[in-house]
Amino acid sequence: MIPTSADSQGRPVSRRLIIGGLTGAVAALALPSVANAAMGPDGGLFRCALPAPTGPHPVSTVDLHLVDTRRNDPWAEGEAQPRELMTTVWYPARRNADAPATPHATKGLVPAFDAFAGSLGIPSDAVDWTRISTHTTVGAPTAHSAERMPVVLYTPGRLNPRFLDTTIAAELASHGYAVVAVDHTYEALAVEFPDGRVITPAPALAGDLSPQITKAAVDCRVADLRFVLDQLHLLARGGNPDSEGRTLPTGLGAALDLSSVGVYGHSLGGTAAAEAMRLDRRFRAGAVLEGPLGYGPDDPALFAPVTRTGLRQPFLLAGSSYTPELAFTHTHVPAWHTLWKNSPGWKRDFWTARARHQSYSDFEILIPELAARFGSPPAAVVAGMIGDVDPAGYTGECRAYLTAFFDRSLKRRSRPLLDNPTPDLPDVTRIA
Template identity: 55%
Template sequence: MASRAGRLPVVLYSPGMYNERTLDTTVVEELASHGYAVITVDPVHEAHAVEFPDGRIIEPAPGLGTIETGADRSRAALEVRVADIPFVLNQLAVLARGGNPDAGKRPLPRGLGQALDLRHTGMFGHSLGGMTTAEAMRVDRRIRAGANLDGPLGYDWADPELLLPVARTGLDRPFLQMGAWLTGPSGRLPHTHEHSPSWRAMWRNSTGWKRDLWTEAAEHNSFTDYQTVLTGLAERLTLPQGLLTRMTGTVDPARFTASRRAYLTAFFDQHLRGRHQPLLDSPSPLHPDVQFIG
């Protein structure tokens, strides 16, 4: 741990359903380069085995894949994830007090705990990870600011009654939403608070700072490393017809990756460090793909 770094604001990251914690390394590295301690949380019991530092391997839960409806599956996965976040924050608090939460009590990097500024903690996530971010903020006030990358805030888009509790209560702390498209009974619509029932409920019920950003040329996985990884693969391999467009849309991959990094860094700089960021006030010519909805 670099001693000159001082105390670092903490940001947690939660990936989409069935994805691994490494799937937004592009943003994690960007935040770390700006002086954040970024904690990425692997979701256990979903689609891949998770290896813990002591060598234990947690296999996927056989029951999750057998749940018939998507709403019930999301509810079951979200319950586990939201319970994980306060546990992670508690262990970080142990670390910050000079303790060692490592299961095997192995030595940790000198100065690591002292570098964590848990008074300034934020979180972001993609898809189910965005849902996790919102719900974790509802149940744990230690998270001071959160960002949702194209995650619904209801268990079932087709049923507006199946809202997450946080969509009904709203939040009194800063919350950023960045969306692409959603598909429901009425067809394909922009994923914004003007079109999504769950985002609309969250928007109306929240009293904290809020911003809704939309990218027309993006798709759901544009908000992950797939935006750059698939583009790189397509330059060297023949991918299935239409896969790249379905996954990441037609947005320029390098430009949108830079935009995603810029907006998330600006968001946490403003709301965890108290540094006003003009980028969050109005559209920028440097990021022409990003539209301000509210």
């Protein structure tokens, strides 16, 4: 059963608002300084594999370094400088035996990943973050197709780097989508640029966020998403938006269907995704994966504007039991309830009792593997991050529901799963 949290008139009872990503998952743990984490001589020992995508297409990737010369970075210290972003595009590709494997994390990010692992009690230099298998390659030619591919943008949870949803991004790409994941510079745990710079979180964004800082972070993310979409239009017109002018995969720009664009986000990224849909109708559909839709505690004055305006585009809400007492559904979370009642169009709300906040990221697979190998993180931390849902099974369920949602919303295909959950995917409950 869903934990009860409504008053006698059926209105959601106020709960504390969740704005964290990695920070919410390990709030009781101190994150060591990146400078204190050193790489071992062999780059680490432990390796594992993410689930392979299930669609008919091989998947390849390309990184784009994008510079917004019209906007100063609000988080950079010192002299004004333009906003810089790193993005990764996952796309359906032709088979190419010569294409190198896509790393789950580049070498410049290893110290930051090691530092985070250390906060979970995992020995320093014990994990080879660059060799976690993603079942994808780099730079292969784009798949031949009679139809252009819809585009989906992804905005991660707070501190989560763009690589931490590789599983879902690769799955969507294998089914014919171009998925563009955005690192929000000075928010992500670490962002590596082509010239070797590695940028870690700004002090204002590394600790607990005030409502004012949280709103500024969401506003910056929305501007990032809209700028990235502008750059994709440049790419589709035959231009090269990469700041270094690096060679792009054959056929990528011409294959993009920018009349069918979606967006999804996890945690703070979910709020940004919904706000991007409010402000920019080029985003035709979106999914909020346990995004708070607000900037602080459950005070209506701190709800994101999208909750009051509602959305006309189709959207999907997906939540877990963020804690055993808090069910993330529109019947329990006041900001979600407000968005729901103010949105006249197609919408769905799905809930998973046994999942937790980081179940919507690659941690659903990685954390149990690490715990089995090192005996850490401890069971209580694992349960707090991903619950006790079966990792591989639930990852498959998340991929199935998101693919079905974007198939319906962007490809205009019938997907009965969204109306009638199947016993084959037993963990997900349709709330409405």
